[in-house]
Structures are given as structure tokens and as C-alpha cells.
Amino acid sequence: MSKSSDTLKLPWTNVLGAQFDSVEDADAWYMNYSRLVGFSVRKNELRRSKFGQTTIRRWVCNLEGYRAEKYLANDNRVREPRPITRTGCKASFRVNYDNSSGKFTVTEFKTEHNHPLTSPNEVHLLRSHRHVSEGDLAQAKALRHVGVKTCQVVDYMGDQVGGSHNLRFKRKDLQNRLDADRSAEIGDTDSVATIAYFTAKSDNDPGLYHEYTLDDENRLRNLFWTDYMARYDYECFGDVLAFDATYKTNAYQKPLVTLVGTNHHRRTTVFGFGLLGDETVESYTWLLQTFLSAMGNRKPKSVITDGDKAKAIKTVFFGATHRLCCWHLERNAQANIKNEDFTRKFRDLMLTGMSAGEFDQRWFALVDEFKLHEHGWVKQMYAKRHKWAEAFLKGTFFAGMRSTQRCESIHCYLNRFLQYRLKLYEFVLQIDRALRNIRTTEVQDEFKTKFSTPVLTTHLRSLEKHATNVFPISVFNWIREEIRQEATLIQFEALNCTNTNYYTLTQFGNVDIKWTVVYNKPTNKIDCSCQMMDSAGIPCRHMFHVMKVEQFRNIPDNMILHRWTKKAKDYTSCNLARSQVDSEISDVARFSSLSTATNKMCFYAAKNEHSYKEALAAINQLTSKFQELFGGQRTCHQSSVYGPQTKSTVLDPVVVRTKGAATRLKKSPSNNRKCSVCTQPGHTARRCPIASNSARSSEANAANNDSWGTSILARSSEHFSFYNSEASYEIETQNECGSSSQPCSESTDHLWNNSSMPPSMGSNTFTFLPYPTMHSDMWPGDNSFH
Secondary structure (H helix, E strand, O other), rough: OOOHHOOOOHHHHHHHOOEEEOHHHHHHHHHHHHHHOOOOOEEEEEEOOOOOEEEEEEEEEEEOOOOOOOHOOOOOOOOOOOOOOOOOOOOOEEEEOOOOEEEEEEEEOOOOOOOOOOHHHHHHHHHHHHHHHHHHHHHHHHHHHEEEEOOHHHHHHHHHHHOOOHHOOHHHHHHHHHHHHHHHHHHOOOOHHHHHHHHHHOOOOOOOOOEEEEOOEEEEEEEEEEEEHHHHHHHHHEEEEEEEEEOOOOOOOEEEEEEEOOOOOOOOOEEEEEEOOOOHHHHHHHHHHHHHOOOOOOOOOEEEOOOOOHHHHHHHOOOEEEEOOOOHHHHHHHHHHHHHHHHHHHHHHHOOOOOHHHHHHHHHHHHHOOOOOHHHHHHHHHHOOOHHHHHOOOOOOOOOOOHHHHHHHHHHOOOOOOOOOOOOHHHHHHHHHHHHHHHHHHHHHHHHHHHHOOOOOOOOOHHHHHHHHOOOHHHHOOOOOHHHHHHHHHEEEEEEEOEEEEEEEEEEEEEEEEEEEEOOOOOOOOEEEOOOOHOOOOOOHHHHHHHHHHHOOOHHHHHOHHHOOOOOOOHHHHHOOOOOOOOOHHHHHHHHHHHHHHHHHHHOOOOOOOHHHHHHHHHHHHHHHHHHOOOOHHHHHHHHHHOOOOOOOOEOOOOOOOOOOOOOOOOOOOOOOEOOOOOOOOOOOEEEOOOOHHHEEEEEEEOOOOOHHHOOOOOOOOOEEEEOHHHHHHHOEEEEOOOEEEEOOOOOOOOOOOOOOOHHHHOOOEEEEEOHHHHHHHHOOOOOOO
């Protein structure tokens, strides 16, 4: 036999004396034989010469030998013992090296087994025949890379081959292979791999910026990173900054801080990410200082947070207006006051624009109504009113933002990519993938704005037409709503002076509120008392009323904020020519591309038997060609990740306690339960020495009974019972659906085997249980056997 394919065709009746070119050929033949017969194989004996040449190789049945007695006699068990699987099977296969021929000759081939052989639909569960091939691993990694769970990967791959039972592995095998591949990719130190990834990525993205700090034990404490696109977005839209922390996104429980803003499509744009060791003022101060350094020391005009970072913001962003998130304040009001009527009025007071005097008047009236003069939270909120009340924040630019909702939406989106078990290296890879998807949405918005024009629907067509030419669609829709609302305004008073016109307006259905609009003729500038232009950056409905009265055909240039226009982000100055895809992602992309390219071929090749065989032969030929080309070796991702680095200088961080984490309570001593078998305290039925001795006796009896061991197989899930003159017994088998009972009047002297078993029962594993329990002593010997 000179070829491996010929060895697999060796007849089973002519094995002794046969020769193989290598140990691998002999191993392949015996593996194929054991799979067809239905048993698992274990390598047993290996001998080598002094030159390293293999002289003897022996394989045995996986059930060969017995478990050592010392493990069976151990009474001080911490865990439940594993079930006994060894039966002393003598089946074996051995080859010896023949110096004269240079081949391996079969010198031993025993085929007798003293245990049941598996049926064809159970062979995939045998340990030696479970194997995850390189192709299966590549497909699983491609699916896992986009967030598909391992169980779903197995379902998908099983569906491709006609069922999970046709796969050569179990879900746990695939998970173990993926974990091993992940460990090899990350290496010994997760932190070093992460930092090395940023270093390697900077070759493709020169604008990448990352910074980290270490603790006293040289462990990674804080980490911040941003890339070129995020820094360019901050240059265009960094006038408003919002940031918040989210939790349970990585294996170290480090809080993830996202720093975001809003772009000219009113979409959330990400400026950077930070992983902190804790949520102290010092950690946030370091994060904001590092962020400011990465953005060229350009401070935002306004900052929105949930309230925990006031000191850090005041230190780093001195002069910026700090606004507290209205959503968090509303939730805190309900949690502290526990009155829905108060929460509703508090929210109305927080978001309604009014003068400072009117705010104080309404606030004290609210406090008097609910008698909250001495309430600590109420006093604290009044002291911070300049950070949350619209009466004091009116006129400060926030780009239409009042809460950290954009941070929450980003966190919700990231949760699709992140999970609490992710190591840092995997974590940053998933963050990059999510970021690419977010930026793809921006490209789609840009395309939609460039190649579509909204239909004009308002009564001020010329102003609306000009708005479509200047603003992106999302901002245009925002402005168009203000144009529509202009129709509800009533001009209460108008005063025309030499260079300035004054207009007093009210709204239909709400005449108590008045707005004053001032039009300066020399500068062509319009100012409104609602200050929407200053707060949101777009003309308000009151300004559009004045434009209508003054016969404006276009919106004045001084009322067009550049950050909301179509030209707010000059994509030509944004260098995207260099690829930002690392080698691993390129491998996955090539695999996915090839898989997609073969889909059409597979569709037509499966139409008939001839085309199927022809396509399969061509695929096998190409597979063999590339296998020989790459030598069957896997790519080592670790070298590409670490690059020139060879020494680990940064240790992995410890798991941190995050804000709001539950305190672990000490376990109370358990009740002194009694065993249900021997009624003695100190153990349960699972660890009962009487029950374990009975089980070992049963297993020994089963091992000595060859007739039962070779004839009874576990296939069906039924529950039978039989009777004799002294006791009634039932035969029970379990499956996924539970158990069922069915009486059977058979004598205990008659035991079924393959020849006498009823056809309806097939081949089963039976457990004999006493029925009823009070008559169990009438059954001689042990009450169960297999």
C-alpha cells in the first residue's frame, strides 16, 4: 500500500501482516475502521529507537482497562465522581516498524469488544471521532466575528450537512477550539496584546491616539483611545460633548466611557472611548485631560453628563457650560420624592423656558405645595439650578441636546457587540467593528442628502427651497417644522424704527406667552427672545415670521450655522485612502468573500448527481493543492498582533467593582439536611456511601455480563414495567422529553436480548426499579442492571 487512499480500502479480514507507509496511515485506517464499527480509539503504547524513529505504535479501545481502586474507595470527595466508563475491553491494533522494508507491519489486531457498540447515529459522539477541521474553524470564526453565538453557529453548520448529528464535533468541541485559538491569538498577557494592537494599527491610521496608566503593581488601570476619523469629527462637531459610563462590557468589569456628540445629520458621532479602573474624580480628570490632549487642547463649549463628573469637568473644561442630564434628574426626582405629580411638575419646570425670576417664583410655589422645605435633595437641586433649569441655560448652545440619551443609545448599540466575558484585545476589536458600522450609517446619510431632494410642502416655498440647498435632510426636516409652526403665530404688536424693527408675537391658543423679535436692517440680523438660534443653532418660527413680513427670499447667512450645513464636514480633507483593516480581519474577509463566491456554483451543482460529483471532485482537487501549498499549517495570529514586541511589561488588570454592584452576602450555614437513602445527616443522596457502593456493585455486575453488554443499546425513550408473583418492577429509559410508564406482564425469569426483544421496543438501556417500593426487598440481589 503506497498511497494513503489505498490503506483505507484494506479488507478487515486481511489485516494481520498488512503494511503501512507511516504511522499516520495506520492511524487513519484504524480510525476509519473504528468509526464504521462504532467504538472510540485511544493511543496506548509508543516506542522509539535511539534515533527517534517510531518502532511500535499501539491503539486500544477507549474502554480498555479499569478505573484505579483508590479513586473508587475515596470517601472524602469534594465533587461528584465521574461516571465509570472503562470495562476492560481487549480490542487493540498495533504496528511494528520493519527495518528491511522500511514500513510498518500490523502485528496485533483484536476485534472482540465486551461492551455495546454504538449505532451509526451515535458515532459523532465518540471522543476520538470528534474533530473540528480547519475549514469548520474558519467558518465558525467568520460567524463569531459578526456576533453569532456558538450554539447558533453549530445550528447553522448542522443545517448545511443535514442535521447536527452529521457534524464531526459537538458544540463544546467547537467552543474549546475557538477558546484555544483565542488564547493563542491573545498570548500570555491580554494588556500587552491590546497595546500592541493599537501600535500596529497606528501604521495604517497615523491619527490613532492611545494612552494608558498603570497601578502600583504594573497592571493596566486606565485606557483611552481614539482614531483619525473621531478626531476629525471632533474638529467639526466638538462644540458639544456628552459622555457617560456603561458596565459589564468586558471580563475585567472596567466601566466603558463613551465621549460622543452630534454631527450635521443629527446622528450620534463618537469622539473616543475610555476604560477606567474606577469612577473617582481622579480617573475622570485623567480621562478628560487625555481626551483634551488628543483633540489639540480644543475645549467644548458645553458638556452634558449625568452629574457625577462635575469636579473633573470644572478642572479640565474650565469655562465650558455643564448641563445635567434631564432624564437622570427626572428619575432621581421620582426616586427621592416618590410622588408622580411632583415629578411631572418638576419636569415641566426644568424644560420650560422662562425668566430667572419666574423660575424662582414657580419653584418656591412647588416646594410649598408639597411641603418639601427641609428635604435634602430639594435643597441640593435648587443649589444646582444653573446646571439643569432651562431658565438659566437658555441661550447656551447644546445642539438640541438636553440629556445623555445619545450616550445611552450608543451603549445600547454596543451591547450587540460586547459581552462581559470579552478580554481587552477582543473588546477593542469589537469596538472597532461597531464603530465601522456607525460610520457606514453616516455615509448612507451623506449619499441620501447628495442624491435626493425633499418635496416642498410649506407656505413659505422660497425659504423652504433655500433650506433644501443648504442643510442636510435631517436638519432640513427640523427647520421645516419651524416653518410650518409659523402659521400658528399671531402678530400682537409691531414697532418700526429707522434701523430696527420690533415685533411682539403670540401663538394661537396660547396668547399668554409673548415673544419679542428684533430685526436689525443694516446687519440683516434677527434676534428672538426664545433664543432658539443660540441654543439649537437653527432659526425659530418667530424669526421665520419676521422673514415673511420683511419679504426675505433666502435665509440670511448670519442665521446659518456652518456645523449644520451640508459642507460642515469636508470629506476631501479626510484621508481615508489608507486601509485600517488588520491582517486577521483580512483573513476573515477573504474567507467570507470566497464563501459568497461559491454559493452560486453550489446552487447549480446541486441540481443533479453528475454536476454534484464533478463540483465535489474539483473542490477536493483545489483543497489538496492549497493544503500542500501551505503545508497544512495554521497562521499564527500572535506574531502579527505582537509585532516586534517580545517582552510583557504590562500586566492584566484586576476585576473592579463598579458603581451599583451588589454586595456579596456571606452564605448562611445550611440546614443539617438528612440523606433520603440512609436517613443520616451530613450528606445527600448523591453522596451517600450506601448508594455509591450499590452503584459500583451494579457496574461490576454489568461489566461481567457480556451477553447484556453486547446486545442492549440505548435508542428509544420508553418506560416499561413487568411483574412476577412477588414484586412488580418497571423498566425506565430517559430522554429529552422525560419518561413514561407502561405496564408489561412479563416474568422476571425472562430477560430480553436482541433475539427475544419485542419489535416495538427496539434496542434499549433498561433500569429496573422496584414497584411498589415496599416490595423491593423481594427482588433478589441488586435492583438495577444495564
